[in-house]
Amino acid sequence: MCAANRIAKINRMAALSESDLLAGVPDQLFIGGKWVASLTGSTLDVADPSTGTTIKSIADASAGDARAAMDAAADAQADWATTPARQRGELLRRAFDLLQERKDQFALLMTLEMGKPVAEALSEVAYGGEFLRWFSEEAVRISGRYGTNPEGTGRVIVTHRPVGPCYLITPWNFPLAMATRKIAPALAAGCTVIIKPASLTPLTTLYFAKLLEEVGLPAGVVNVVTTASSGDISEPILADPRLRKLSFTGSTPVGVSLLKQAADGVLRTSMELGGNAPFIVFEDADLGRAVDGAMSAKFRNIGQACTAGNRFIVQASIAEEFTARVTERVKALKVGRGTEEGVAVGPLIDERAIAKVSALLEDAVARGAKVHTGGSAIDREGTFFEPTVISGVKPGSDILSEEIFGPVMSITTFTDEADAVRTANDTQYGLVGYVFTRDLARGQRLIDSLETGMMGLNIGMLSNAAAPFGGVKQSGLGREGGLEGIHEYLSPKYTLTPDPFA
Ligand code: NAP
Secondary structure: OOHHHHHHHHHHHHHHOOOHHHOOOOOEEOOOOOEOOOOOEEEEEOOHHHHHOEEEEEEEEOHHHHHHHHHHHHHHHHHHHHOOOHHHHHHHHHHHHHHHHHHHHHHHHHHHOOOOHHHHHHHHHHHHHHHHHHHHHHHHHOOOOEOOOOOOOOOEEEEEOOOHHHHHHHHOOOOHHHHHHHHHHHHHOOOOOEEEOOOOHHHHHHHHHHHHHOOOOOOOOOOEEOOOHHHHHHHHHHOOOOOOOOEEEEEEHHHHHHHEEEEEEOOOOEEEOOOOOOEEEOOOOHHHHHHHHHHHHHHHHHOOOOEEEEEEEEHHOOOHHHHHHHHHHHHHHHHHOOOOOOOOOOOOHHHHHHHHHHHHHHHHHHOOOEEOOOEEEOOOOOOOOEEEEEEEOOOOHHHHHOOOOOEEEEEEEOOOHHHHHHHHHHOOOOOOOEEEEOHHHHHHHHHHOOOOOOEEEOOOOOOOOOOOEEEEEEOOOOOHHHHHHHHHHHHEEEEEEEEEOO
């Protein structure tokens, strides 16, 4: 970003008052087009992880509220499915336009409830908004097939029908994008939804529901339930025979348990789960590009991304130089509250995250890993952890098999391509892999041999609304975005009619 743009952005953000913004965020549930208190009257506190202080109290839904949301989504389904695709698309497009007008507000809100630096929050608004624009365009392109059967005795007609009411569950790490990545294709396809954001970051979804209300979305098409008791409110929704689909983004263990619940209702499911991304650097790579890629793959979102590089696997001949160059860059990262100028690394989401990252690091160091920079939680208000680089991580260390979800770069080495592929695939996860090489044929071989749903070839960041995002193995089922994304919310329907000339 050029200096003039950066200064303009800082001036705009400074003009926003945090308290005015928070006051404008709804604090109730959004059910059937109305803002309502929870039936029990209980509330849920939302904290700023950079200070630990409560920034807003909102409605804490109970099972009764969940049933009301299910009723609203089911009641709105038939009308929404028959609303012309152009109208559905134009509503999404208006939502995209209004989101652009409010991008600073959405960005600041995400920084306040989740902690990411404002510049990254603005990037999330851009990324999250693209799902609204992309699926506003896809809504009118839901196509079918018409043809003669091979026997010549009939005509085959294939159409695509909306699956029906959907339950969407989102995580805290990308509060806007994970919501729009589900809501936009569902609405484009003609499905109504109930969305349950993470209890740690529910404000962005409430603020987005307000935006949808303003652009004229019919009552009941999107319903929002916020809660501190996710299991209790999900149970009646998942057990309701009117629900047709569950789309979940979050950790693999919770995804597995929800899949079991979804099995009882034979629900369609989309699962965007955890990752353990290998980041492989071959000795023929453009090292400058690899270091840039490593910095964004690791430290974006404070390391709290499913696509974060989790295992940096570097060819032994260049490992020392790679480690020295990333260490120099990591030492220069500014840590602080996401609203401060120049901050690159904000707080971790909560104390549990600090405990998890600390334990993984302690285990790796106890087994012989070397710390080049960082290494511990920061003794200050909020939940901050030092940006860290370790190398010489020994096989069997927990940090190689678990998602770190923090600003820790863990480096190991490999000898040849076969060794790199074996090491990279030695995990239950298969979301994304990163490969840095100048050898085109090798890059192409890696596309086939890495067991992942996505791959960054000489690039450290690849999410895009126009591409199918998703994993294999225990990283999930289904794809979000791209041409594939809308089909997660459509069921093909095959009809046969006799040969009209017979
Ligand atoms: P999480 O603990 O699995 O929670 C995700 C969502 O599930 C939250 O809304 C949570 O609500 C809810 N939840 C938890 N237990 C539930 C239950 N028993 N029934 C119904 N809902 C339940 O994950 P997280 O810590 O928020 O997010 C981090 C994880 O998400 C990481 O593993 C990351 O890799 C993954 N992720 C994957 C992708 C992807 O596209 N593949 C993208 C982003 C993140 P509460 O907040 O109330 O617990």
